[in-house]
Amino acid sequence: MGGEYSKSWISYYRNGGMLMEHLKLHFDPPLQGSFDLVELNFLFVFQVNCPGCFFYGIPVFNALYNQFKNDISFFGLSTAFEDFEYNNEENTLSLLQNQKIVGETKKALASQGYEQYPQRIDFPVAMDSVASGDFDIEKEAKELCLMNPNYKIWPEYDKQLMYEKVLNYLKTMKKISKTFTLNQLRGTPSFIIFDDQYRIMHEWVGHRDPREIKELLEQSLESVG
Numbered sequence: 001m002g003g004e005y006s007k008s009w010i011s012y013y014r015n016g017g018m019l020m021e022h023l024k025l026h027f028d029p030p031l032q033g034s035f036d037l038v039e040l041n042f043l044f045v046f047q048v049n050c051p052g053c054f055f056y057g058i059p060v061f062n063a064l065y066n067q068f069k070n071d072i073s074f075f076g077l078s079t080a081f082e083d084f085e086y087n088n089e090e091n092t093l094s095l096l097q098n099q100k101i102v103g104e105t106k107k108a109l110a111s112q113g114y115e116q117y118p119q120r121i122d123f124p125v126a127m128d129s130v131a132s133g134d135f136d137i138e139k140e141a142k143e144l145c146l147m148n149p150n151y152k153i154w155p156e157y158d159k160q161l162m163y164e165k166v167l168n169y170l171k172t173m174k175k176i177s178k179t180f181t182l183n184q185l186r187g188t189p190s191f192i193i194f195d196d197q198y199r200i201m202h203e204w205v206g207h208r209d210p211r212e213i214k215e216l217l218e219q220s221l222e223s224v225g
Contacts, residue, residue, distance in 0.1 A: 021149065023198045026129035026178035027077060031089070032096045033124025035075040037196055039224040042068075042217065044076045044123070045180065045190040048095055049086035051108035052206070057189030058121060060210050065123040068217055076121070079128035079180045079188065089127045096121055128177040141167040143182055193220055 023043070027035075035041075044061040046053035065074040080087030086103040094100035099117040101109055109117065131140065144166045145151050151159060170176070179185075183192075186205045193202040193216065201220055 021199060023192060023194045023200050024143070024179065024182040025077075025198065026182070027126040028089070028129055030124055030126040031078075031093050032121070035124055035126065036073050037198075038073045039196050040071070040217075040220055041073045041075065041194050041196070043190075043192040043194065044074070045079050045128075045185060045188055045192070046076065047080060047083070047087045047188045048078060048091045048101070049083045049103035049105055050188045051105050053189045054101070054105050054109065054117060056207055057191075058117075059119065060213065061191075062119065062122050063210065064213060064217065067214070069123075071221055072217060074123045076123050076125040077128050077179060078125060079177045079185075080130075081177060081180055081185075081187075084175065092125065092127060096125060128179045131176050131178055137167065137170050140176070140178075140182070141170055144170075144184070147182070147184055193217070195224055 025043070042061075042064070044057060046057050050057075061074070061076065068074070078087070078089075078092040083103065091100070091102050094102075095117060099120070101114075101117050109115075141163055145159070145163050148162070151162070154162075188205070190205045191203065191208070191213070192200055194200050201223070202216055
């Protein structure tokens with residue numbers, strides 16, 4: 001239902017507290033608009049069954065999109081780390097086309113007097129690619145291990161131990177959302193600013209003052225300009 005990712009199957013690895021180097025972005029054909037990789041890009045990862053994404057994430061991202069869309073490529077990615085029966089393409093498309101809401105989001109907005117989402121989503125949106133039971137589990141486990149920047153220099157015993165833990169976890173999953181899982185995102189809404197080499201410049205999950213985000217985007221534009 002949004003918020004912090006409830007699974008603790010692997011530590012949230014960062015290089016000495018710094019961000020992971022590159023974004024692994026996987027998505028299905030866009031449901032609205034298109035994503036064009038440019039010098040500066042802004043990714044918003046949400047779930048349709050995540051009230052916080054609707055009360056905070058979408059309004060903020062919408063406003064920033066309309067302010068910076070001529071200079072920055074914005075992209076919304078509908079994902080799922082739980083509640084796949086709600087967080088799916090059908091419900092995302094209904095949201096985009098008819099402003100229809102479902103699950104906990106519907107309950108939360110109904111308490112505010114809304115039967116549907118009160119604003120239009122302007123930015124491009126696609127679904128996170130889902131790998132189901134036939135995905136290459138060994139390949140995915142290896143990719144996840146490599147998200148730890150120190151993995152390559154670990155002793156072989158430690159490498160194998162981590163690999164087996166990740167592999168055993170993935171074996172319990174009937175499906176995974178690839179962008180969410182391979183980047184070890186912590187929950188929704190998540191925000192990622194990255195350049196044209198998919199190098200992550202800034203990343204956070206949850207609420208952040210819109211004025212701070214605006215300033216961060218302006219600084220990021222200067223750094224890539």
